[in-house]
Amino acid sequence: MYKLNGETNLDNPAYFNNREISWLHFNKRVLEEAVDFANPLLERLRFIAIFSSNLDEFFMVRVAALKDQVRVGFNRKDNKSGLTPLQQLKAINQHIHKLANDQQSYYQDLLKELQEHQINILTFKDLAKADHKWLRDYFDEMVFPALTPLAIDAYRPFPLLANRSLNIAVKLSKLNHPIKLVTAIVQVPVLLNRFIQLKDRHHYILLEDVIVHFIDSLFKGYHVQSTTLFRITRNADLNIHEEGARDLLKEIEKELKKRRWGAAVRLEVIGDNHDLKLMHFLQHVLEINTDDIYFQNGPLDYTFLSDFYEHLSDSFDTLVYQKLIPQPARELNPITSIFEQILSRDILLHHPYESFEVVVDFIGAAAQDPSVLAIKQTLYRVSGDSPIVASLKAAAENGKQVTVLVELKARFDEANNVQWAKELEKAGCHVIYGMTGLKTHSKITLIVKKGANKIERYVHIGTGNYNDHTSRFYTDFSFFTAKRAFAIDATHFFNYVSGYTKKPNYHTLSMAPFSVRDDLVSLINQEIACHKTSGTGHIIMKMNALTDKALILKLYQASQMGVKIDLIIRGICCLKPGIAGISEQIKVISIVGRFLEHSRIYYFHHAGHEKFYLSSADLMTRNMSKRIELFFPIPDQAHKKRIKTILQFFLADNRKARQLNSDGFYQYVEKSQDTPLFNSQIELFELAYQVMDDEE
Structure with missing residues (x-):
């Protein structure tokens, strides 16, 4: 039990956000960039790809780890939010099913906007006869030789399908024996472009649609009864036993080969034309729970949109971000060593x-x-x-x-x-x-x-x-x-x-896992002490994630003592701000925008003797306990002033900043009608350009 002055129990699950759900809220903010009309159209399309890539990694690592815990009967509750692994999985499923529906809806809306610029991702029903013939020739020449149909029977068991591969399950019957049904798998080749451009227009069709349309070419003497497009996500976390590894390099190379074949943790299926019996078969052979099946109406694996973005960006420069050129370093003379x-x-x-x-x-x-x-x-x-x-x-x-x-x-x-x-x-x-x-x-x-x-x-x-x-x-x-x-x-x-x-x-450096947490606790304690005498206590921390319980509890204590705390956290935040009597002095914002906020800054007002630190470390338990990190002070006064200005830019953001509420959800920072919009990332670029102009 963790108390302040023997009164308030801070070690209460109600005071913490669950790590996994907080991460899903972060990825939701990424997805919301796809419907922010301040972003150019192709950039919004790319945010859908980023969301998908993020979610793949989340399943391969975080969901996989929780499933492993459930499989071995590990029921210990999360030490912050108080949820068991099984409860976390159920909550994750609920959130992701909703996010997947939002993603599909956003994608369909973006397709309509693309059409306004004569960019079309089509299906066969949209094509003219000439396009059908062109695609037939394309399939025969470019696709058919790369396909390998895999029959499933007593002599040919269900194949071990690679992680994140796109596959087509095909239900077949012999032309002379229509009652007996057999199954085959066709993998969509990963080295072929997912989108095929039709002649010289910006009309495209997805590779898997072409394969499905001409798939009967692979099964002469059989009738194709149904096709079901599906995708598997597998456990891809490495299991390295370093103590027993004579050569870590070889051990990791060995584990990398296994990554493609870990236990299945998610099955994605095109929902409008799947075969129900075939679905049950896939669920059985992959040992997947019903909750782990995600039906989609749109394409599977939206990560192809990153390549699509690259393909179109040169031709449609008005639909991408205006180029912002990194400026020469303001403090350096280019002609001096x-x-x-x-x-x-x-x-x-x-x-x-x-x-x-x-x-x-x-x-x-x-x-x-x-x-x-x-x-x-x-x-x-x-x-x-x-x-x-x-x-x-x-x-x-x-x-x-x-x-x-x-x-x-x-x-x-x-x-x-x-x-x-x-x-x-x-x-x-x-x-x-x-x-x-x-x-x-x-x-x-x-x-x-x-x-x-x-x-x-x-x-x-x-x-x-x-x-x-x-x-x-x-x-x-x-x-x-x-x-x-x-x-x-x-x-x-x-x-x-x-x-x-x-x-x-060390004289200046602080190193995790040995001293960074202790040094941060000491700095927060110093700020509390300064606030008691000066009443000006203020802490600003910018990082990627905050999960470390000891540091969260210490920040709660500082808040209870009246210290003003501003946290700028892009991703996971297990701390809940704005709880009466607990975290009323804490404000948390997240900035998700054009650039990925990656820097870590730690500021302490210290009764006017301001202290600034930079670090490679986020305030996560893994950074404090399981990683070698460095935390270091900034001694130069001009540099301190510059970093403070940068922090003020972040705190003034009312365009990309979202504020965390005490219920764990985020909303855009409120702004009055007469307040001009302020995008911290763009303003920082403007500042860099201005400095160079002034020096010239």
């Missing part, structure tokens, strides 16, 4: 408003500089053709000592990271995979350089990944410094994660 500039002062960048190319060039310059002796870096997620990895390889080939911690367990990037690990090792880099039982989620680089009379050390710490692709639409901070305290801490950090040494005592 970046090392000289970092040596003279700290540098702070805000991406994508300022170009991530500075980070890429920083690593590139180190790789080529003959004075650089060593480069040490953590890599969590990188792009498929990463220039940073290329620079690290070049540095090793140039004789520098390069140490790279590649996190092999970065979910759904494991295969990519395994490949990079192999390439880096071949180039001569020292590659390590982190620490047993922990994911290395911190983003830090240390460059050791021979100066005129001494060794110089340069540090980059970020809130986001070393990924030049996602940096274009993820908001993050980059911090460069050569200050001795940071340099010593970075050295200790890499020695700790790469070798055998006790946990270091």
Whole structure:
């Protein structure tokens, strides 16, 4: 029991949102962007794809984990919301069935809007005879050779269908024996385009519709009684036993092969033409519960809309976002060595408003500089053709000592990271995979350089990944410094994660899983103490998710003591604001918009002696206990002022910000009629352009 002054029991399930349901509310906000007319038409279409991709991952990991718990009889309640795994699954099903219906409705509305621009996704009943003939030829030449019908009988059992594959179940009868029915499966080829363009027009038809229409070509001597289009989602969480793994790289490669064949956790079916008996057969062989079957009237797997967006965006530039070009870093002189500039002062960048190319060039310059002796870096997620990895390889080939911690367990990037690990090792880099039982989620680089009379050390710490692709639409901070305290801490950090040494005592950095939670609790306690004397207590925290119970309880305590708390949380929030006597001083907003809000900022008013921290860590239990994270202060006053302005922009947002109510639901931030619309992300870009214009 957790009490304040022995009076209020804060450890009450009514005071917490369930983690899974809160995530579904987040994905609902993503889906709602599809019906926000402030977004261009093709962008709204892409939000439907993002929603689907998010939901796939949710089923593959979160729903799969809950099902595993139910399967083994684990009935322990969630330690915040008090729901058992089975209760959570039931609540999830109710929410997702509603969201799936909304998604289909939004998609149909968007199809009508596309038609106004002569863009049509058609069915066969909409086509002219000439189109039928063209598609027949296309099917025979391009599709038919790639299809493999799989019969199901005593000698050919039901095939093991890959995760997220699109399939057609076909009920057949022999032409000379119409009573006896047999079944076959045809998988829709994943390497063929899901949408087929009809000649030179912007008319399209989906690949699965074409296959179904001509499917009798695969079954000569049989009559096609029915076709049922379906899709399976499987458990795709990796089960890595690190203690027993002699080679983690090989262990992960082995588990990646299993990912495609995990237990089925969802069955999606086109609802208007499915065969009921065939449905029961699929349910039986896949061992799926009735609640886990999702009937849809529209297409299955809307993730194809991302490719459709890319296909159309160049031809219809008025239907996509106006291009916003990341600006040169305001604090850097492009003709002066970046090392000289970092040596003279700290540098702070805000991406994508300022170009991530500075980070890429920083690593590139180190790789080529003959004075650089060593480069040490953590890599969590990188792009498929990463220039940073290329620079690290070049540095090793140039004789520098390069140490790279590649996190092999970065979910759904494991295969990519395994490949990079192999390439880096071949180039001569020292590659390590982190620490047993922990994911290395911190983003830090240390460059050791021979100066005129001494060794110089340069540090980059970020809130986001070393990924030049996602940096274009993820908001993050980059911090460069050569200050001795940071340099010593970075050295200790890499020695700790790469070798055998006790946990270091840091001067500036705080590291999870050892001290970040404790340091945050201490900072909140300090704010409570300051508020008692000054009455000005104020905490602002920006993050991706808040789930850690100890920190939520501490924020409740601060609220009860009168500290004003503003939380900017894009995704999951297990804290409930606005509860009388508990969280009246807490306000929670979520900003879901053009860019993915990814930066983590922690601000404490501290009676006017303001403290600012950046971090790789969200306030989730996994970040506090199961990941290596870094939490660090911003010492420069100009940088503090800049970050405060950015926070004020977020808190002033009345266009994309949604406010969390005490019932766990979100609504758009209320605005008066005479208040101008303020989109924080667009305003931050305008600010970046304005700064550059002023400097010119």
